[in-house]
Amino acid sequence: MPIPTQPKYQHLADHYRSAIQASSLLPGQRMPSLREVVRQHTVSLSTAMQVCRLLESEGWLEARPRSGYFVRPAQAAATLPPVNDPPMQRAPDPAQYLGIHAKVSEYLALGRMQRFKTNLSIARCAPELYPAKALQQAAQRSLRLDPEQLVRAAPPQGCLEFREVLALRALLAGMRLSASDIQVTNGCTEALNLALRAVAQPGDTIAVESPTFYGLLQTLESLGLKALEIPTSPRSGISVDAVELALRNTPGIKAVVVVSYLQNPTGSIMPSAHKQALLRLCQQHDVALIEDDTYSALVDDSVLRMEPLRAIKSWDDSGHVVYCASLHKCLAPGLRLGWISAGRWQARVEMLKFAASRSNERLAQRAAASFIGSPAYDRYLRHLRATLATQRTQTAQAVATYFPPGTRLTVPRGGLSLWIELPHGLSATALFHAALAENTVIAPGTIFTNSNRFESHLRVNCGWPFTPEVDRAFARLGELVGELAKTR
Ligand SMILES: Cc1ncc(COP(=O)(O)O)c(C=O)c1O
Incomplete structure (x- = not known):
């Protein structure tokens, strides 16, 4: 059965995203016009528009009325490469009965024990964002x-x-x-x-x-x-x-x-x-x-x-x-x-x-x-999505600022979480324990699998307002990752 290849617009978006990450396109610089994209890549106008809208949705570009698309300054600073794909064609591990209970319950219980904390491990919005x-x-x-x-x-x-x-x-x-x-x-x-x-x-x-x-x-x-x-x-x-x-x-x-x-x-x-x-x-x-x-x-x-x-x-x-x-x-x-x-x-x-x-x-x-x-429901949802987009960008910016070089970061096109891969195979489980001792809770990658993968990954929440306290928590997390790197 033929497996679909990546749609053309995603392929082109990859090209321009890489250009921004490599600083070939600089913050504030104008993206090639839609007509130029059409001509250069021999694609339709609607494909060119899909490319720009995708990059806009990811925060790389901003549309300016009657002037076209420009590289956004804020995102330009947060140019961490995205988390790697796993080998996508490998044969799956043998099916297994899960022994996940012990592992997950331990993390959840540890997280709940902290009374005063910055909880970056949950996946929902702050109560005040709901109606x-x-x-x-x-x-x-x-x-x-x-x-x-x-x-x-x-x-x-x-x-x-x-x-x-x-x-x-x-x-x-x-x-x-x-x-x-x-x-x-x-x-x-x-x-x-x-x-x-x-x-x-x-x-x-x-x-x-x-x-x-x-x-x-x-x-x-x-x-x-x-x-x-x-x-x-x-x-x-x-x-x-x-x-x-x-x-x-x-x-x-x-x-x-x-x-x-x-x-x-x-x-x-x-x-x-x-x-x-x-x-x-x-x-x-x-x-x-x-x-x-x-x-x-x-x-x-x-x-x-x-x-x-x-x-x-x-x-x-x-x-x-x-x-x-x-x-x-x-x-x-x-x-x-x-x-x-x-x-x-x-x-x-x-x-x-x-x-x-x-x-x-x-x-x-x-x-x-x-x-x-x-x-009122659709009005509320639009507002919620816009708020989450801002919080995602702020959180991504903090990760890019405080985490050491080599960190990888996936900023999804919606929602309330970011997915991070630590550099040099550093352990996110070790980071979980070090952060917990300082009253910050993260979700380490290992709880999302029953294999021994994702040891270097973590999920962080951005459903809560990005306060100075959250900013400090990310600054400290970045330092803790740096300390883990030294003890390798
Ligand atoms: C992918 C996914 N499915 C299901 C759920 C559980 O949903 P509910 O709280 O409605 O039971 C969650 C909650 O985190 C989730 O992330």
Whole structure:
């Protein structure tokens, strides 16, 4: 099966990004005009525009009215090279039962023990960035109109008005769902649990991104499933070649789980061609494709202008995609709302949800439905994304300023985390312990895998305002990395 090559505009964007990193294009300097790009590279005007918009979304360029695109001064200072891709075609490690619990629980417990701290290890926004007031008003209005709702049983599939609003929003990512295709869940965590239990039995194998969200590894372990880690690029997500190899050579794979937008922890976004190729593979091999959409609402607007959101499920005509979503990161961590639309496994998922936890409570769903269904939701999301873009740039700037030469940094095109690779193979686990002793918590790369990879990597949060305290924490982290380098 032909594996898609990198789209032309990404290839050209690489070229100009490297030129900025190598100072061939200097801060404040004008980027070649769209016409010049068209002429020099024999591409269409729309490809040239995609290149500039991509570089703008990554913070390398800024558009000036009627003058074209210019290299941004701030980003020019933060010219760390991006984190390397892993070897994308290597054969996966043998599938294994996970022993992740001991490792992850230890880190989480250590992080929680610190009472006064700068916590750079979490992956959500500061509470003040979420719409607390609007949700409070919506909840109060709902209680006024229906005071008995707390003492009546709620519908098992979820409140109809909430599912209708979710179905309408799903259209924005190209999915044509009705309320009856949706099961409301307790966050994406419950959606993933239900998805895995619907498509697999204990002892089966699930292909996952490597590195991946540690919560998924915990879920697999708790369900007695084996994980097959597939190399995943910080830029373009899971290697479709490696998935194909795995599906051909490993018996018993029941599902592939991917986060196609703003993967955790790398922040990658899968190109559309990769998403479609992955879907075709899963259909050919008759395995489920579990699409975890926890972060797409946080994709930068400049990316969306270039290419509107498109869920893998939007191409699925065979029911192989199990779409799992969350409102945790984009709306309200406290509501614990998520949902699942499980294609050919929908009836089984509904039964499993009913057996596991019955319905979600009504008030949270109604408050969320009222806010998401109003024009205020999109205004709020645009503001949130712009705030996160600023915080990402500030955080990237701090890493570029304080970390030693050789550090690599991936700044995703949206979301609330950065992915860092320390120089000379230095240990991020050692950095975790050294920083913890000084009340700063980071997420070391090793918790995102059950192999011994990503020892030199770390994920840092930029969902909180970039205060002088955060700046000091990064300055100290940079010094600690320097000290680790000396003790090698
Ligand atoms: C990729 C991914 N999936 C799922 C979750 C869990 O989502 P929820 O809090 O809605 O259960 C997270 C949370 O960090 C995540 O990063």
